[in-house]
Amino acid sequence: xxxxxxxxxxxxxxxxxxxxxxxxxxxxxxxxxxxxxxxxxxxxxxxxxxxxxxxxxxxxxxxxxxxxxxxxxxxxxxxxxxxxxxxxxxxxxxxxxxxxxxxxxxxxxxxxxxxxxxxxxxxxxxxxxxxxxxxxxxxxxxxxxxxxxxxxxxxxxxxxxxxxxxx
Numbered sequence: 001x002x003x004x005x006x007x008x009x010x011x012x013x014x015x016x017x018x019x020x021x022x023x024x025x026x027x028x029x030x031x032x033x034x035x036x037x038x039x040x041x042x043x044x045x046x047x048x049x050x051x052x053x054x055x056x057x058x059x060x061x062x063x064x065x066x067x068x069x070x071x072x073x074x075x076x077x078x079x080x081x082x083x084x085x086x087x088x089x090x091x092x093x094x095x096x097x098x099x100x101x102x103x104x105x106x107x108x109x110x111x112x113x114x115x116x117x118x119x120x121x122x123x124x125x126x127x128x129x130x131x132x133x134x135x136x137x138x139x140x141x142x143x144x145x146x147x148x149x150x151x152x153x154x155x156x157x158x159x160x161x162x163x164x165x166x167x
Contacts, residue, residue, distance in 0.1 A: 001156070001167065002167050005153045005156060005157065005167060008149050008150065008152075008153050009068060009150075009153060011146070012064045012065055012067075012068045012146060012149075012150050013065070013068060015061050015064070015065065015146065016061065016062065016064070016065025016068065018061075019057075019058055019061045019062060019065065022054055022057050022058045022061070023058055025054050026051060026054040026055060026058065029047065029050050029051055029054060030047075030051055032044075032047070033047035033048075033051070045127055045128050045129040046127070046129045046131070048126065048127050049124055049126060049127050049129055049131050050131075052126070053131070053135075053136045053139075056136060056139070056140065057136070057139050057143075060139060060140055060143030060144070060147075061143050061146070063143060063144075063146075063147040063150075064143070064146040064147045064149070064150040067147065067150045067151065067154065068150060084161055084166070085161065085162055087158075087161075088158040088159075088161040088162045089162065091154065091155075091158045092155065092158050092159065092162070095151060095154070095155045095158070099151050099155075100151070100155075103144065103147060103148045103151060106144045106148075107141075107144055107145070107148060110137070110140050110141040110144050111141055113137050113140070113141070114134065114137040114138050114140070114141040117132075117133040117134040117137045117138075118134045118138075121134075122134065124136075
């Protein structure tokens, strides 16, 4: 069990580390767009859509990476002073009542959204470039899958902590 959980964490860590290259790509795209627009008065038709898609990729992949490093938002006033068992109980309750219903809804909606985009050859219509929507919707779905797996790892580790056998 521990090997599977550690493998999921290593995949999350790898995608989080790769996210920095998307950040670099976003900076380069936006720099190029600013130079084209303000120095040459020739804005591109693809700059905005590309920036949005790269930004979404950074954001969605960061969910699971932030969770791996325990950097998600939490009210720490009482939580930090608790024993590991009490923290595990709080995390398990939060997972059962909030996290799992939320990601179940996200998985359901994003999967349908992704499949529809591939089947209908949907395009993004915010600009006149009309790039295909399916790749970014697939990235969104895969990011939600990774976040769900990371939440499941946290949940299993909390259960083992309650049993007195932390993983």
